[in-house]
Amino acid sequence: MKRERPAVLVVTERFVGLAKTVAKARGLPDLPMVVLPAGMEQMTRAELEEVARKTLDEAGKVFTRPPSPSGSARTP
């Protein structure tokens, strides 16, 4: 369902193919994605905090980028 609100998909690297399939099926082939590394269950707190920082940074760039012609920002 399109709500005309900016959105970014956060997905682990092993699920990127699935995420792209679902986004395309829902009519959002350009849905921007921020990709997380797999295996976060085994990361230390410091490693997780680093992932969180990078993710927020990337997501922030997506939200502040001009939208693509199809109405959503491009995948980084």
Add this chain to the structure above:
Amino acid sequence: MTAPRSRHELQSGALEIPDDIEAACDWLYDRGWTDGLPIIPPTPERVQTMLTGTTLSPATVVAVLDPRGAKASVEKIAINAVMAGCKPEYMPVLVAAVRAIANPTYNLHAVVTTTNSVAPMTVINGPIRNQIRVNSGRNALGPGVRANAAIGRAVKMIMMNVGGGVPQEIDKAILGLPAKYTCCLGEDEEGSPWDPLHVERGLGPEDSAVTVYGISSDINVCILAKPEQALKVQLDRVANALGLIGSNNWLAGQGDIVLIIPRGWARILNDAGYRKDDIKQHLWEHSSIPEEDYPPAVRVPLKKPEEQGFVRNGRVYTTNSPSKISVIVAGAPEPYHMMVMNTYAENDCVTEKITN
């Protein structure tokens, strides 16, 4: 079940496939369009023949299948039916099964994409079982009968090739399940003292129907004592199988657990006064455990049991209600074994009447 009909214009794109059967299988395998086993190449002639098994037009869209959001037309169903080794008279079963898995209640997206090991299990009821020779007797879940093997295989291939549930890329099961290749049986209605599954679920005994489950494992429950002397022992063993901590049954208090009882056991249970509802109630109660035996450490953090309503009066239950345990009669006559099919827990079974 096969209706004579004229040839139709097929909508699917034509591809040049090698004539040699082994080369054709390799060609299709290399494109990820098989389940790994050899298939029957879906030539236009074979697809046309398959389409004689239904009165529906090939262009009819039966359902839209997740995760790809693709239209499952009758033609696409027929193509996969050919590949899986079906006969034309199986087509009405497949059409109903596709309607069933597309029902939002079935939660197809989750069934196909989860890291859990989940397989569709198709149960066939009504007169069509005998018309197309579905096995509901000995080895009902084993090999040897084409209808069971091919229908179960076709359902899964439709999920893959139409719905997009491609193993590895989209189907993210950590281990998978042998039942993902095929899992289909009929209910032994003739050997059952009770109402068949589809009647329990609101259809008439003269109707034919499919019910599709999402199962995550099968547990054979064996007894070596005389069944008449061991009724309670056996039912308690079944309850243990349902209540196995670590099984998906404990994930969410959701989903349908299936108990398959051979006719010999069904007769003994019936003679002892048990009907299907009594068995469900017994198993539901006896598979429950004290809340202190289900500590947070073993819970999956996705759902809180108290939010799902399966913690009551200090006990935790595998399902929200006894009605979420299905009892099916099938298998050989000897009352030696029963089988529990544990649920995936994130979906519910769906029954569809077979019409065309």
